[in-house]
Amino acid sequence: MEGKNQTVLLNDNVTIPCKVPGSTPLNIKGMGVIWYRKHQADETEHKVFEMYGNHQKAFRPGASVSPAGLEKGDASLHLSGVQLRDAGEYRCEVVVTPEKAQGTVVLKVLAFAKCTLFREQATAKDDGDKYILCKASGFYPKDINITWHIWTQENPQGQKISEGITNGPAIKNEDGTFNKTSHLRLEHNVVTCQCVIRHISLPTSCKSNFFPSRIGSEMGNTWGTTDTCITVGFIGAGILMGLIVCWIRITSAPDMEEILTESEIKLDGVRQKILQVAQELFREEMH
Known part of the structure; x- marks a missing residue:
């Protein structure tokens, strides 16, 4: 296990491997x-878990080694609810008198970047221009890339742009994750604009589309993996059916504002479901 790297998402559980050499079953009483952890910014080691004889002690809440697994030569460390502070180099030290062995694993913790286009920002400001805001939130590590693409009547093939963009700094949250925003000034001839976010936590780029010709409309995030696209396609069909039902209700019901509010709440729930699907697929790819 010497020098291996392991990656886990924030708040997930993880098992850091450590195999005991020699024949099994082992007498764990003898x-x-x-387990030690050395943070990347701190060269000193700190105990995470120790076990010998009938004694067990977890220095980090939720840390454990399975006694049953240890009898079979498996001294792997289990951590529940991994946080950003759990990242670092882990060292497993095993003593089977008179033998002694050790190994290290570097644990990296990622926080999944959430991608959002804010339609309420696509309104006229004092200068008369219109803007759209793209936000990446809750991600870790800090490095992230946000770019814009537009499609116009003159260029229906689309192109990446660099003008009319204002990128904000990465803002650190209380939990150690980061948020970052990017504003795009809309031109009158833009048919579609797309915010593209790239981050190490994402299995592929996160893309959000906006249609200036339909101010007030918003499309959810899309991911490029085949399984996710299929899943999002089914969910998208559900959204379409929901919109049709809402349209029928609006044309026949007197309280349109109440119905529109209800529709927005349902659409927000669907967007959250899409994000959960992408996270689950990413975890499957890591395992």
């Missing part, structure tokens, strides 16, 4: 296991 052996010891100690």
Whole structure:
């Protein structure tokens, strides 16, 4: 296990491997296991878990080594609810008298970037221009890339642009994750604009589309993996059916504002479901 890297998403559980050499079953009463963690910014080691004889102690809440697994030569460390502070180099030290062995694993913690286009920002400001805001939130590590693409009547093939864009700094949240925003000034001839977010936590680029000709409309995030696109396609069909039902209700019901509010709430729930699907597919790819 020497020098291996392992990646886990924020708040997930993780098992860091450590195999005990020699024949099994082992007499765990006559052996010891100690796990240490060394943070990237701190060269000193800190105990995470120790076990010898009938003694077990977790220095990090939720840390454990399975006694049943240890009898079979598996001294892997289990951590529940991983946080950003859990990242670092882990060292497993196993003593089976008179033998001693050790190994290291570097654990990297990622926070999944959430991508959003804010339609309420696509309104006229004092200068008469119109803007759209793209936001990446809750991501870690800090490095992230946000770009814009537009499609115009003169260029229906689309192009990446660099003008009319204002990128904000990465703002650190209380939990250690980051948020970042990017504003795009809309030109009158833009048919479609697309915000593209790239981050190490994303299995592929996160893309959000906006249609200036339909101010007030918003399309959810899309991911490029085949499985996700299929899933999002089914969910998108559900959104379409929901909109049809809402349209029928609006044409026949007197309280349109109430119906529109209800529709927005349902659409927000669908968007959250799409995000959950993408996260689950990413976890499957890591495993």
